[in-house]
């Protein structure tokens with residue numbers, strides 16, 4: 143049925159709307175620039191309640207499969223595409239993208255001038271938007287509470303390796319846990335609201351996961367997090383990176399329109415090497431806020447110079463704004479997990495932090 147995408151800045155786009163009810167579906171509108179990886183994006187809990195615009199004009203060509211989801215179901219509030227073909231082709235696929243979105247009742251829209259939508263977001267910044275059959279202007283209210291809607295409810299142990307990692311779950315992607323299991327670690331996923339459980343666990347390292355929304359919604363946890371971060375080798379990924387900065391005295395701010403894609407170049411100040419990363423974030427750590435803390439900026443985005451990761455001056459604590467687990471995107475940064483793993487053993491630590 144014909145319908146509308148209405149942005150907070152007043153712009154309205156017409157297209158073909160597919161949604162079960164009348165709507166409207168309200169979410170923060172953001173854009174993803176990768177040519178592939180739509181299944182991973184739709185199921186990444188960090189996109190909770192966001193409306194995602196895909197800039198690549200043809201989405202759904204290789205269908206949906208049983209392996210590539212980052213969580214049990216799509217997490218996005220809505221999907222905006224130029225074209226989503228009914229025909230798909232891939233030896234792994236078991237459903238079309240459209241059937242999958244209909245099954246999970248995810249409002250989606252095709253026939254939209256996605257380039258124009260993206261231009262508008264780049265000018266006005268991420269903002270709320272509505273998908274509906276009639277033209278409905280979105281509220282300007284800042285959407286909150288997403289982390290509580292995606293994180294696990296109870297502790298989950300996986301793997302049997304000797305090195306035991308506590309993954310603090312703010313909406314963890316499956317591939318972060320898988321990256322640790324692949325290195326031979328065992329993993330306990332600890333929900334963010336059960337940090338007291340860490341006192342009963344014996345673990346060798348900690349990972350603070352990715353997650354949706356504003357990191358400052360987790361301000362109540364910062365004192366406990368700081369104590370735990372300083373105790374064991376710690377890796378922070380995306381929201382986890384932002385929380386390490388906040389816990390150790392830094393500050394975060396919101397970018398105008400965020401980074402979401404599979405080809406963001408990042409330079410490692412330690413080695414001078416540039417690598418291509420997968421990204422999905424709205425917020426960044428403010429470099430100036432690190433003055434007087436024990437953290438220093440190690441990684442930078444080559445395109446806009448924004449901060450992409452931190453290192454602690456004396457302790458084995460590293461954090462990255464990009465996604466070393468990739469999915470979707472290149473695996474150029476998977477060495478971050480390997481170094482984290484090495485940093486857990488004393489000899490590895492001496493080598494890395496010499």
Ligand SMILES: NC(=O)CC[C@H](N)C(=O)O
Pocket residue numbers: 188351352353354355356357379380381382422423424425426
């Ligand atoms: N992928 C993430 O962890 C995103 C972190 C945070 N929600 C942001 O948008 O910046």
